[in-house]
Amino acid sequence: MIGPVDVVTFDFWNTLVVAQTEGTRERRRSSLLAVLIEHGYDDISEETLDGVFDQTVRAFNEAWQSNRQFTARDAAEHVVRSLPRDLSTQARLALIEAFVEAGSGVDVQLAPNVATTLATLDDAGVRLGIICDVGMTPSTVLRSYLERHDVLRHFDHWSFSDEVGVYKPDPVIFRHALEGLGEVDPSRAAHVGDLRRTDVRGAKSMGMTAVRYRGVQDDAGDDAHQIEADHVLDDHADLPSVLGL
CATH class of the missing domain: 1.10.150 (DNA polymerase; domain 1)
Structure with missing residues (x-):
């Protein structure tokens, strides 16, 4: 468990939404x-x-x-x-x-228990953001997936690579998120994602708490990217308690 945070950012694919x-x-x-x-x-x-x-x-x-x-x-x-x-x-x-x-x-599904967890964090006053490396489906469509599942309303800001202009783990996209969420100190922020190279490395290099979610896929990393998160989760339902909420 860590101290309470002001901000939590989420990766998109296989963290918020199951890739199809x-x-x-x-x-x-x-x-x-x-x-x-x-x-x-x-x-x-x-x-x-x-x-x-x-x-x-x-x-x-x-x-x-x-x-x-x-x-x-x-x-x-x-x-x-x-x-x-x-x-x-x-x-x-x-x-x-x-x-x-x-x-x-495409009919996409949310990761298990993520909708309830987002609502819990939102109700606790935590500001929520998205930091996403966009692939071949644009961010306009990705936001529509979240809207379709009635969870887009929980997010205060988003940082999609096709709008920011860089991919994770570049600090620019993490900085874009933290500034958009109220100039928060990175030590008061956590990032949840599934990939070691992009999510874990990017968050830790910024001084954020890194949470690796493996409930959809467990990223083994490679020889160059064996960095591990501060916390590893199998279920989004455990996130609030891990964050000290």
């Missing part, structure tokens, strides 16, 4: 195929699209690891450039839009 990687990919595949057929490119197969998606994921991961922004629109444009056809301007624009918005139709 395959469901999102399937939705993107069907959306893009529909656009291609509509514009007369019905010779581009599902297999071709899957290969292009794999290339795009690799490009995102390389950018993410090196802290170079690779937004949802960047990913969409990468997909369009990688298709084995010269496309009309109308088809290109429609494909980009379909890719960016595909995630909005």
Whole structure:
């Protein structure tokens, strides 16, 4: 247990919301195929699209690891450039839009007990924020997921990488969160996330209490990122007591 905190920030994927990687990919595949057929490119197969998606994921991961922004629109444009056809301007624009918005139709679920925990923290007067490395689904869609589950109202501020311009563990995005939540002293703040490299390292380097949540996935880290959090949780329901609330 630590002393009471004024602020708690949360990672998004596999901390607040359970990642639906395959469901999102399937939705993107069907959306893009529909656009291609509509514009007369019905010779581009599902297999071709899957290969292009794999290339795009690799490009995102390389950018993410090196802290170079690779937004949802960047990913969409990468997909369009990688298709084995010269496309009309109308088809290109429609494909980009379909890719960016595909995630909005995916049925995502909150992590177990997180809704109750957010309400408990909110009722205790703790200011809540989000610090999220955005992948290929933009922050506008991510906020809609939280709104759909009626938990967005608990958050006082959010720091999404596609809006701030850097990824965790860069101190800029953590500083953006702390400033947005009232210029709080990092020693009075905790960050909850699932990844050692981004969440744990970023929080500890800022002087925040780091909480690693492994209720959805348990990040083993790698040889370079074996740093451990101050607290490790399997259940969000335990967070208030860990924070001394």
